[in-house]
Amino acid sequence: MxxxxxxxxxxxxxxxxxxxxxxxxxxxxxxxxxxxxxxxxxxxxxxxxxxxxxxxxxxxxxxPIMKPYKLVSRESKGKHSMVRVKNVNIGGNDLTVIAGPCAVESREQLLAAARRVRRSGARVLRGGAFKPRTSPYSFQGLEEEGLKILAEASEETGLVTVTEIIDEASLELALKYVDMVQVGARNMQNFQLLRQVGRSGKPVLLKRGLSSTIEEWLMAAEYIVSEGNENVVLCERGIRTFESATRNTLDLSAVPLVKGLSHLPVIVDPSHATGMQRLVAPMARAAVAAGADGLIVEVHPDPCRALCDGPQSLTPEDFDSLMSEIRTVAAAVGRVVREAVCSV
Amino acid sequence: MxxxxxxxxxxxxxxxxxxxxxxxxxxxxxxxxxxxxxxxxxxxxxxxxxxxxxxxxxxxxxxPIMKPYKLVSRESKGKHSMVRVKNVNIGGNDLTVIAGPCAVESREQLLAAARRVRRSGARVLRGGAFKPRTSPYSFQGLEEEGLKILAEASEETGLVTVTEIIDEASLELALKYVDMVQVGARNMQNFQLLRQVGRSGKPVLLKRGLSSTIEEWLMAAEYIVSEGNENVVLCERGIRTFESATRNTLDLSAVPLVKGLSHLPVIVDPSHATGMQRLVAPMARAAVAAGADGLIVEVHPDPCRALCDGPQSLTPEDFDSLMSEIRTVAAAVGRVVREAVCSV
Amino acid sequence: MxxxxxxxxxxxxxxxxxxxxxxxxxxxxxxxxxxxxxxxxxxxxxxxxxxxxxxxxxxxxxxPIMKPYKLVSRESKGKHSMVRVKNVNIGGNDLTVIAGPCAVESREQLLAAARRVRRSGARVLRGGAFKPRTSPYSFQGLEEEGLKILAEASEETGLVTVTEIIDEASLELALKYVDMVQVGARNMQNFQLLRQVGRSGKPVLLKRGLSSTIEEWLMAAEYIVSEGNENVVLCERGIRTFESATRNTLDLSAVPLVKGLSHLPVIVDPSHATGMQRLVAPMARAAVAAGADGLIVEVHPDPCRALCDGPQSLTPEDFDSLMSEIRTVAAAVGRVVREAVCSV
Amino acid sequence: MxxxxxxxxxxxxxxxxxxxxxxxxxxxxxxxxxxxxxxxxxxxxxxxxxxxxxxxxxxxxxxPIMKPYKLVSRESKGKHSMVRVKNVNIGGNDLTVIAGPCAVESREQLLAAARRVRRSGARVLRGGAFKPRTSPYSFQGLEEEGLKILAEASEETGLVTVTEIIDEASLELALKYVDMVQVGARNMQNFQLLRQVGRSGKPVLLKRGLSSTIEEWLMAAEYIVSEGNENVVLCERGIRTFESATRNTLDLSAVPLVKGLSHLPVIVDPSHATGMQRLVAPMARAAVAAGADGLIVEVHPDPCRALCDGPQSLTPEDFDSLMSEIRTVAAAVGRVVREAVCSV
Missing domain, CATH: 3.30.70.1140 (Phospho-2-dehydro-3-deoxyheptonate aldolase; domain 1)
Known part of the structure; x- marks a missing residue:
């Protein structure tokens, strides 16, 4: 110093x-x-x-001259990590796509979504059972019922699953039903939760906070890893800036920047970052070209009827086109969108 | 709409x-x-x-044409609320000052701070027992031990107390020992915690999130009030902007703006907002002139030895000068810094 | 309304x-x-x-319900425009690359840069002769001497040229020597200059202001077009946010967003946006994948000796690799990096 | 370094x-x-x-360890400067108020405004003759005609005058008719203009750019002073942040911060910062309490008919109340609002 x-x-x-x-x-x-x-x-x-x-x-x-994070730093490991969620890799040469609806709304909705995104090439199914909502009057999620539906969809389709957890109680439930837990942007500095997730050992998707610097984001990851859980995947999902034409400003430079600072894999969420259906595909392509290890995309069988985030959700048809674009761009930058081994 | x-x-x-x-x-x-x-x-x-x-x-x-919040809106009540923390009022004609160290570090430190801030005219004692820290390697607070020290200081000095809670467990402990709980900036959208605090009925100090809009802040208060707890005091503590010369940018316009939109009292934290000792007094005076109902100020008996936030802590001497400046400015805008009835 | x-x-x-x-x-x-x-x-x-x-x-x-801009709106034209700078197209199916040093420093430096970027596939040569610098003590450019060198480089290599103008005097000089003028980020709302550029009829590269919204940017273009000059190319170059790990935050979502709102071509400047050599290539690839019509990239024969912006300048070797990456990504999204017809 | x-x-x-x-x-x-x-x-x-x-x-x-500015630094002078605009001081013990309409619209409007603001206690009259407007379709100012009206109002009321200049031509005209020139937020980094203003020797009001850091603002002042003109008054007028409830975010901490870094006087513009009539008075009081050397306030005889910035303009009655509040707060912080010697 x-x-x-x-x-x-x-x-x-x-x-x-x-x-x-x-x-x-x-x-x-x-x-x-x-x-x-x-x-x-x-x-x-x-x-x-x-x-x-x-x-x-x-x-x-x-x-200060030294970086405040240690375990997550690139220097501590020398090479990039790969996080394994059952039979799916995030990191390495693979380009992994997570897809599904913002919220689990019903068995029918989720199963329909799961079948479609699997067919298009997603490897991980997302679906929220505990929804942190700005208004106390908005739909708050199906909770354990939602988790059971996720588990059923996983069983049927062979997709692995990820869901957001918001406190210790939801974490404990999620550990029973899903394969990966997500710490959302609003909880990125909920340090108690980071520690609990760290102790669980479960693969974690750690979203960047709306107004978190890259350094704070890596320090949040350091909390998890310092509890012994190395299975952390970082997710850039847009930051808050003066520009209100998009929901947030996708900070895509964070992808190559973080890959230089840390060994952890980094994926991108173009749905929450932009908040607009028609920007999801171009920003998904851009993320892949920038070197992201994967994407997380909202897909809903009927976006106009979605209880949450309809305006940014793709239809299954749009998602199918997106996946074929993604395959082409991934190839151009030396990445592979691996096919699921068909067990269904 | x-x-x-x-x-x-x-x-x-x-x-x-x-x-x-x-x-x-x-x-x-x-x-x-x-x-x-x-x-x-x-x-x-x-x-x-x-x-x-x-x-x-x-x-x-x-x-949307209508505001998303209802219970906290000015319209729902017609006049401003006053929150009562035991024998201390926040709101109305009073200008109420909360003071004390960032963290409770020891019995000696807190009692020294309590005696000094009481003598200078503070009515509420602050002190953190659960510290949300950016780094897992920083001091994290004395936890229940710290709460006991706060209770002892309250007993001795007659000051009422406030402490930050960070999850359900810390809330439950705090309810036993202190008079008011604080929801920190990083937890402003921890909706589970807001609900729990709402159900507790305890007076709450709700800090504005680093990157929260005024509307989101009022929606967070709506979460608490919608659980039946009307004792909410809002606290502006600086927002994150491009300017890095100060720790955050104190958004003082939020004070008169919020007082037009909501009936809840609003206080200001010049210590966290600026992060610099020498800016605390001018911004405290400005807050009072702008119409704030109170202040929360970090005071440490020995800032150079503080385990947390030393650079922004006032010495007891500086705080004493600040209080006399505050009294003068408060009088200029028709406010009173009420003296504690001396029970000691 | x-x-x-x-x-x-x-x-x-x-x-x-x-x-x-x-x-x-x-x-x-x-x-x-x-x-x-x-x-x-x-x-x-x-x-x-x-x-x-x-x-x-x-x-x-x-x-307001209607957009404030008219002439530059997508609706006013129905299709995308192409701007022609002598024999080079910006817009349409082409992916056009502008390259060269931040500042013209000497005849040798610029000619070396011009030959190298031409060989790698750039079609337009950039080089600043009037440099707006934050400090009055920094190098301010060679002025008319620099413009003459640009003209000579253009003659020798067949590249068309672009240079930044900063007031009426520099505009008048630039009109004599270069093929396209650039309005820099700091002058995006210099409305007098926008009008003068509009009256000149010359092709214009209009950079987005550091803290300009998309709407303000399009209104700046409206100023130029409303004077009768339709040859406007927009350039996203990063906005100012709380994140200081990069020089600015490249708002790549602006590319597809603006292409939905306006008929004007949009290019991206990954050099100024990131300020870091090692982020230029990934963000250039990302820009192409997001649908940009072109790139503007800083290339210097000897970045460590650059009088301006060395840390973000590519060496000619790096630029050559970048161009071959760009060709691959451009092909993946249906774009062509057109070769210059060899007249040299 | x-x-x-x-x-x-x-x-x-x-x-x-x-x-x-x-x-x-x-x-x-x-x-x-x-x-x-x-x-x-x-x-x-x-x-x-x-x-x-x-x-x-x-x-x-x-x-870098050393500050990049020299001539404007506090260290270079040791004490605070006072800028003299004819018989009016800005800086020192005085609290100086500049008031008047956003734009000069007509002789009647400006004279009415001038008489009223003088009677209430303003010492400097503002009024725009060259208006930088976001839209090419908005009212752009009366230009030289407006300057003549300002000069006439000055003659009649004894107020000194300030007007915004936007390029060399408007500067040359303004030098003939007014006592102080203003460099607006959008031109804060128009370095040519800063140099010209520096060479003119005229007192300058230098507004902070919407997204300028404190350091960039002081560097802009350094441009002016380095040309030999020490009569620079800085003006904080709000910065652009994510919060859109107010037009800009008034960064009032900048006042004590800059007064620690530089010897130049600093005033505050609560009208442009907030964009809302009802926030002008509280933020004006706060600015005085924070230690500002003065205020610049928009006052219009008939805000609903203003061609520019009506929503943030005070009526003459409101301004009169504001001035009496200001006198009280100024006294509380040891400042004097000096009366004009009555020459009318």
Whole structure:
């Protein structure tokens, strides 16, 4: 870390900073600049916050040099990870597509969706049973009933399943019925939940928060991995900006950026990012071209009747076209959309 | 609500929208514009999401006219509410100051802080026992031990207390020891937690999320109030913007804006908003001048040794000066900083 | 337009709004909602601002229904435009690549860059002669000398040229030497300059402002086209958001979104958007997959010696690899990177 | 400056960075961290951009230590400046109010406004003659005719005047008729214009750009001062954020922050920042309490008939109340709203 002293820092203030650093085991280097003194401190970043340096008199600012995350960093592993959800790989050479409705609304709806997305080439089925909704008056999900329907759809189609969990109770239920759990954007910094998911060992889809920096997102993943669960897949789903023409702004640069910083696989959600049916296909193609390891796409048998997120859901027909476009773009960047081994 | 049809909407698409609206009990009005058809639909906003209109062919967009919140709206009550935390009022003519350290670190630290902030004129003591931290490697709070210390400080000084809760377990503990619970910025859309807090009936300090719109913030309050708990105090604490010179951007316009939209009291947190000691006093004065019902300020007996948020904590001396500035500005806008009745 | 009256609007206030609307030739429709009165006003959007309705007592808000832009709207033309810069097309089936250094630094540097980018497949040469720099102490460009070098490079290589103009004087010089002028992000709302560029008739590359909405961007294009110059190419180059890990956030969704709203061609600048060499290629591929009509990429013979934007400049070797990746992705989405007819 | 080398930096890469630094006259210090090498380079920040270090192999990032602005920095002067516009001071102990309509619409309108705002206590009259408008179809200002009306109003009332200039031509006209020129938010980085304004020597009101950081704003002021014009007043007028409930987000923390970084006076524009009449008074009070040196407020004799910005304009009656509130708050923070010496 680098400690920048203010122009008016006095000798005893500099001395105090030096002592504090040395007391915590840092090695101290002074650099006398044209106007300012800069102190280089060599040691472990974990301690920075506890040092209280920024509040010491004469200190102008602290510039951390090391990244705050360790286990999820690219450096810690050297190569990219692959997360295995039963017989499906996320990461590596595969381009994996997760699809299904925003919410599980009924047995008929989900089974219809599952059959169609499987036929088009999805490998993972999504469907929400616990819906975090902005309004207390909106549909909140079928809860355990929804999970059972997901399990049935998985059994019938051979698709593996993912569902969002929103607290400890929903996590415990989900662990019984589905193959992967999703931590949603609004819970990305629900640190208790991250720890519980970490302890569960279950594959996790960790969505980026609406206003989370890349660093905060990786720190959220660090919470999960630090509990011993390495099966984390990151999901970029749009950030909140001043632009309101789309629901959120899909930050696609995050894909190659994160793949340089972390070994974890990264997928993209063009449905929530844009909020508009007609932007889903172009942004899905773009995500693949940018190097994403997969996609998560909302597909509903009848979007106009969807209880949730209809405007951004594809019809099964649209999804089928999307999959064939995706295959072509994936091939252009050296990726494979693997076919499910047909067990049905 | 107003449904704007696209330029190319066909008669049968218009018909379908009309039927969908009528089926849900809406009264339908057609306005034939120069180029576009606009459909006015009179009915209850609660249903909008379930109608799926935006996904219907020929529909360009939906413009809601009514506000999505009801119980917290100014209109529902006509006048401003006052929240009572034991013998302390938040709202009305009073200007109420909450103060104390970011985290409860030890019995000595908290009691020292409590005595000093009480003497300077604070009425409520803050102190975190459960700390949501960006890094899993940072200090996470003393948990129940911290709550006991808060209760002891309250007993000794007569101050009422507030602490942040982060999940159901911490809420249950907090209900036993403190007078008011805080839902932090990162949990503003943790809807399960909002419901639990709502059912508890306890006074709640609801911080605005880092990237939450005013409408989403009021909807979060609606979650709590819709469970029967009207004792909600809103707290503006800065939003995330492109400007990184301050920790967040304090959106002070939110104070008069929200007081026009809702009957709930609104206070301001200049410490978290700015992240810098030297900005706390000017922004505290500004908040009072803008019409805030109170302030929440971080005060630490020794900011350089704080385990959390030292750089933005005031010393007891600085806080004492701040309180006398606040009294003057409060008087200038017709507010009173009420003295505690001295029971000590 | 729709005028939403406040809950407490009185009959004479409603009457006054009606009269104001009718006086300006609007046709008025009343919709009596559950609580509020909504007034539909049919007429020409151009007049809205002059009506002063939002300031009238009893008016809560105005919701415009029609888009504020006309000439650049998709509806005005029905199909997509193609802009012709001498023998090069931007739009249509072609995928056109503009490349070259941020700034013209010397004859040697620019000629070296021009030869290399031409060989790799670029059709347009970029190079700044007037540089808007954040600091008055940074290199500001070679001015007319730089334009002469551009003209010479064009003559030698057959590439057409584009350069940024920053005021009337630089525009007049540029008109003599280059084939296309660029209005930079910081000047997107320099309305005088937009008008002058409009009157010049020269092909224009209009970059999106750092914090401009899609609608403001199209209104800037409307300024140019309303002066009779239809040769406008839009360029998405990243917007300013809270995320500081990249220089800006590339808003790639803007590409398909704008192509739905406007007939103008849209290209993407992955160099300025990301500010990082290693993100240029993935975001360039993504832009093509999203449907962009072209790219503008910074290439420098020796990025470490660049006087401007070195960290985001590709070497000629990197650019060559990029071009072959681009050809593959372009083919996957049905686009052609046309070869220059070899005149050299 | 501090150069952070990447984990994989090789000895010859380190050597090359060292040589580049030494060649440009920097003194080089090595700090060997736990994992990374950090190079401290002592020298003049002006040169950083030209060094091209960020593009050199093995370099991870550059962390500048010194501020990029010099002449406007607090350090360069030691105390706060006062800008004198004829007989009016901005800065120091005075709280100076600028008021008037958004645009000069007619002689009658402006004279009526001038008389009223003078009577209420404003010292400077504002009025736009050149209006930068988002739409080419909106009212664009009376140009020279408007300036003449401003001059007449000044003569009659004794108020000094300020008007926005948008290019060299409008600047030259304004220099003849008004006492202070305003560089608007959209032109804050129109560097040519900043230079011209700098050379003119005229007092300048420099508005912060919609998406400009504090540092960029101060660099824009540096452009003006570096041409020899020290009469710069900064104006915070709201930044663009995700929140759309107000027109912009007033960043009031910028006031105390900038007063710590620069010696220039800072005023606040609550009208453009909020865009809503009813928020102007509370945010004006807040600005004074936060330490602003003045305010600029839109006042129109008949806001409902304003050709521009009616919804945010105060009536003369509202402005009169505002001024008496302002006097009280100013007194509470030790400021004086000085009365004009009555020459009329």
């Amino acid at each position: 680098v400690v920048v002293m203010s122009l008016t820092a006095e000798p005893e203030q500099i001395k105090a900073v030096q002592q504090r650093l040395e007391q915590y085991g840092y090695e101290v280097h002074f650099i006398h600049g044209v106007k300012r003194l800069v102190i280089g401190a060599v040691g472990d970043r974990k301690e920075i916050a506890s040092l209280g340096l920024e509040a010491m008199p004469g200190v102008e600012k602290i510039v | 107003v449904v704007v049809m696209s330029l190319t909407a066909e008669p049968e698409q218009i018909k379908a929208v009309q039927q969908r609206l009528e089926q849900y009990g809406y009264e339908v009005h057609f306005i034939h514009g120069v180029k576009r058809l606009v459909i006015g639909a009179v009915g209850d906003r609660k249903e909008i999401a379930s109608l799926g209109l935006e996904a219907m062919p020929g529909v360009e967009k939906i413009v | 729709v005028v939403v009256m406040s809950l407490t609007a009185e009959p004479e206030q409603i009457k006054a709004v009606q009269q104001r609307l009718e006086q300006y030739g609007y046709e008025v429709h009343f919709i009596h909602g559950v609580k509020r009165l909504v007034i539909g006003a049919v007429g020409d959007r151009k007049e809205i601002a002059s009506l002063g309705l939002e300031a009238m007592p009893g008016v809560e808000k105005i919701v | 501090v150069v952070v080398m990447s984990l994989t930096a090789e000895p010859e890469q380190i050597k090359a960075v060292q040589q580049r630094l030494e060649q440009y006259g920097y003194e080089v210090h090595f700090i060997h961290g736990v994992k990374r090498l950090v190079i401290g380079a002592v020298g003049d920040r002006k040169e950083i951009a030209s060094l091209g270090l960020e593009a050199m192999p093995g370099v991870e990032k550059i962390v």
